[in-house]
Amino acid sequence: MRILLAAFVMLSAGVQAQAPAADAVERGRYLTAAGSCKHCHTAEGGAAFAGGVAFTTDFGVVYSTNITPDPTTGIGGWSFEQFARAMREGVSADGTKLYPVFPYPSFTKVNDDDLRDIFAYLQTVAPAAKAAPANDMGFPYSQRSLMGVWNALYLDNQRYAPDASQSPEWNRGAYLVQGLSHCGSCHTPRNMLGAEKQDLALSGGTYYDEVAPNLIRPWSAVNLTSAKDGLAAWSMEDIYDYLRTGHSATAGTFGPMNAVITENTSKLTDGDVRAMAVYLKSLPPIERAPKHEMNPADFRAGELLYTIHCGTCHLPTGLGDPSIGPALAGSSVVQAEDPASLINSIIYGATVATPAPPGAWDNMEAFGDKLDDDEIALLSTYMRANWGNRGGRVTEADVAKQR
Ligand code: HEC
Ligand code: HEC
Ligand code: HEC
Numbered sequence: 284m285r286i287l288l289a290a291f292v293m294l295s296a297g298v299q300a301q302a303p304a305a306d307a308v309e310r311g312r313y314l315t316a317a318g319s320c321k322h323c324h325t326a327e328g329g330a331a332f333a334g335g336v337a338f339t340t341d342f343g344v345v346y347s348t349n350i351t352p353d354p355t356t357g358i359g360g361w362s363f364e365q366f367a368r369a370m371r372e373g374v375s376a377d378g379t380k381l382y383p384v385f386p387y388p389s390f391t392k393v394n395d396d397d398l399r400d401i402f403a404y405l406q407t408v409a410p411a412a413k414a415a416p417a418n419d420m421g422f423p424y425s426q427r428s429l430m431g432v433w434n435a436l437y438l439d440n441q442r443y444a445p446d447a448s449q450s451p452e453w454n455r456g457a458y459l460v461q462g463l464s465h466c467g468s469c470h471t472p473r474n475m476l477g478a479e480k481q482d483l484a485l486s487g488g489t490y491y492d493e494v495a496p497n498l499i500r501p502w503s504a505v506n507l508t509s510a511k512d513g514l515a516a517w518s519m520e521d522i523y524d525y526l527r528t529g530h531s532a533t534a535g536t537f538g539p540m541n542a543v544i545t546e547n548t549s550k551l552t553d554g555d556v557r558a559m560a561v562y563l564k565s566l567p568p569i570e571r572a573p574k575h576e577m578n579p580a581d582f583r584a585g586e587l588l589y590t591i592h593c594g595t596c597h598l599p600t601g602l603g604d605p606s607i608g609p610a611l612a613g614s615s616v617v618q619a620e621d622p623a624s625l626i627n628s629i630i631y632g633a634t635v636a637t638p639a640p641p642g643a644w645d646n647m648e649a650f651g652d653k654l655d656d657d658e659i660a661l662l663s664t665y666m667r668a669n670w671g672n673r674g675g676r677v678t679e680a681d682v683a684k685q686r
């Protein structure tokens with residue numbers, strides 16, 4: 284009887300406090316991983332979800348905000364409706380318009396139930412009092428009111444609509460990739476005003492991130508369609524392994540994908556990762572990289588550099604070795620229309636995610652001190668014109684931009 288009474292008191296206390304149901308909170312925690320919320324909203328050494336991470340864009344630097352339940356600097360005083368408006372329309376509780384570096388153009392696809400669970404979970408994290416630093420945006424982009432025009436032009440404020448001709452698994456993958464997991468925010472090219480070009484969705488974009496401590500440079504996020512310069516060489520299983528662990532027969536992770544894998548896709552269920560792979564594998568090819576013919580003298584010079592510096596690990600055939608290093612023949616990083624990530628991997632090396640996934644290769648050393656810009660340009664062009672790869676010429680200026 285006493286136990287029953289205690290249970291009753293606890294139950295009514297729970298109802299009084301309007302505490303969200305435990306399973307909703309647990310689902311919300313899972314969904315925030317699928318949305319990388321914590322990754323973008325937690326500064327190094329700072330409280331979880333308290334914001335303050337700097338994001339470099341073509342238009343200036345934007346800091347993520349505090350989304351803990353702190354009532355003054357966080358979202359503690361927000362209603363669910365205010366939260367939903369921020370997530371779907373990019374408008375803060377006080378009416379301030381937000382910048383799309385916060386991926387609300389993707390989050391707008393997330394359904395009501397998932398959004399409610401995310402909100403429920405965020406209300407349970409430890410509140411931290413910390414205001415976001417002031418942004419550093421150039422004029423006219425510093426005028427947030429302009430985002431009203433931007434939203435009218437580019438925001439498609441619609442929930443994900445399942446495609447009845449596809450399986451539930453495919454639809455689950457599409458829902459995650461296009462919506463909550465916002466792969467397109469890096470992997471889709473953007474127009475002059477920073478909006479994703481929907482006709483070229485997932486065919487390769489650019490993202491600013493560290494190449495070395497405190498050094499921010501562009502990275503090309505590769506073509507994820509089944510194009511030759513995309514994931515044509517990847518099986519469904521390769522995509523699944525890579526997203527689940529950060530290592531596959533085709534590639535290992537480095538650069539900005541390290542955090543996508545450690546903070547997001549590796550925390551998802553097998554079923555969700557498989558659904559993403561099924562959806563990605565189904566994307567019709569959008570070829571972005573042109574075929575490039577090298578003159579024979581440049582080809583030989585590039586081949587010589589490759590043989591001296593790279594061939595021992597990636598092999599003369601470019602096919603790599605399961606125990607030494609990945610294939611460069613068919614690599615989407617090598618062939619990407621924008622060579623930024625290829626150049627970064629040569630100048631700064633490739634550092635595997637921590638903790639290293641099972642079967643991962645070692646880190647690749649940096650060649651930035653050993654090779655000049657013209658040598659890196661020649662070597663890169665050689666790899667893009669050889670082994671059946673395709674990709675335009677890489678110039679010395681392209682390399683200089685990444686230093
Ligand atoms: C790519 C990084 C990134 C990711 C991922 C991200 N955010 Fe943000 N978020 C930002 C930035 C940057 C801002 C500030 C935008 C601005 O000031 O215009 C922001 C703003 C917000 C705001 C508005 C807060 C306010 O005070 O107006 C909310 C709410 C929010 N994010 C919630 C989330 C949730 C929930 C998730 C996960 C589902 C998430 N964010 C994932 C970068 C991100
Ligand atoms: C923060 C930006 C960003 C986000 C978000 C992002 N990616 Fe990437 N991705 C990159 C960059 C940059 C590269 C190329 C360099 C590297 O591997 O880091 C890449 C590479 C890849 C590769 C190819 C790896 C290789 O070595 O060939 C795959 C596959 C991939 N991403 C899948 C995804 C999927 C699926 C999602 C969504 C769950 C996603 N990415 C989200 C930036 C991003
Ligand atoms: C000692 C062995 C070694 C040498 C030498 C080496 N690499 Fe690598 N390389 C690797 C390993 C290991 C990785 C995978 C690292 C990871 O998983 O993050 C890699 C990754 C890469 C990638 C990313 C491929 C992809 O699709 O994700 C490129 C591009 C690359 N190397 C180019 C080069 C070039 C160009 C040279 C010569 C200048 C070179 N490597 C020399 C071992 C080596």
